[in-house]
Amino acid sequence: MPLHLETPLIESLPLGLASGRSIFLKMDALQPPGSFKIRGVGAACEHHARAGKRRFVSSSGGNAGMAVAYAGRMLSIPVFVFVPETTTERAKGLIRQQGADVIVHGTAWDEANAAALASLDADTAFIHPFDDPLLWTGHATMIDEVARSGLAFDAVVLSVGGGGLFAGVAEGLARNGLGHVPILAVETEGTASLAASMDAGSLTELPSVSGIATSLAARKVSERAFELSQTRPVESVVVSDTDAAQACIRFLDDHRVLVEPACGAALAVAYAHADRLARFERILMIVCGGATTTVERLQAWQEF
Structure with a gap:
């Protein structure tokens, strides 16, 4: 399903x-x-889980981050979401509510995204908020x-x-x-x-x-x-x-x-x-x- x-x-x-x-x-x-967001994020997370990835990383202080956190919880895969300093406490709380770790970095999404990409390793899949087939x-x-x-x-x-x-x-x-x-x-x-x-x-x-x-x-x-x-x-x-x-x-x-x-x-x-x-x-x-x-x-x- x-x-x-x-x-x-x-x-x-x-x-x-x-x-x-x-x-x-x-x-x-x-x-x-x-x-x-869960439609595409869910499809991407399931794809990477089948490929053997054991961790998901994303860079979104909003709905994409929440969708990745939800997908990770449903698939029992740890999630780390990088967000900028401008992200609201409500958004961070909703992401954490799904069991994901929230890492605050930078003043804008671009900086949080760069930090997310720098954290990747062979076991980790990066889930982009919007730019991925x-x-x-x-x-x-x-x-x-x-x-x-x-x-x-x-x-x-x-x-x-x-x-x-x-x-x-x-x-x-x-x-x-x-x-x-x-x-x-x-x-x-x-x-x-x-x-x-x-x-x-x-x-x-x-x-x-x-x-x-x-x-x-x-x-x-x-x-x-x-x-x-x-x-x-x-x-x-x-x-x-x-x-x-x-x-x-x-x-x-x-x-x-x-x-x-x-x-x-x-x-x-x-x-x-x-x-x-x-x-x-x-x-x-x-x-x-x-x-x-x-x-x-x-x-x-x-x-x-």
Whole structure:
């Protein structure tokens, strides 16, 4: 059995009323570690376990780190997660709750990642947060599940950070004969590295990232994500932090599920930017989840 669950696919009347379109939600916020990440991370961890690796190392103070910790616990393999100093106590606590060791190093993810890579040995597998074909193939299973349901849709809306979810969904669409379906790739104003690359026509690194959607805070997307933006139908959408926070609050009221602003960015397209959906009839939204936020933090961000 895989480490991820087959998640519900539901029609959202509230988002449909807000957008004037039929909206269907792939509810990956309901995965055991709280986000879609376990699909790809679980697949990668199982692959490396079969290959005889006896330790997992990752570099993520967020959902990927939680997914690796969960996978390690389920596979009885020790996990070490390197995180930057900016990682919240809540995120570190959630990773430790799964039994993983947390090593704090550096002021940004790049520095934590370098330390993680330096710790590797022959018995250790490195689990990248987003840039690994094993991850993309695992993430693609969510589209396999939608395809098996028989749902017809003419667009997919998802959030983009480093591009792992984006690459996985694109792979899933392609292998189910849906490569022509447009993907609306959503970022926040302070994390819009894919939008910058698409505007420039080349893979571009932001000088810095900012804002509340910390799970989207990659200064540069993966080469695969940029390549997909140039070779298949992709539309970039950029929303504000306020849009993302308000979408999380509204979604909690509408569907009784708490997600973080990185996920709220995608939901904000239906709530606050419905004009971007005007030419579509039936939209699949990936509710990617996220376990790093609280109701109190969302309310504070909304008021700010």
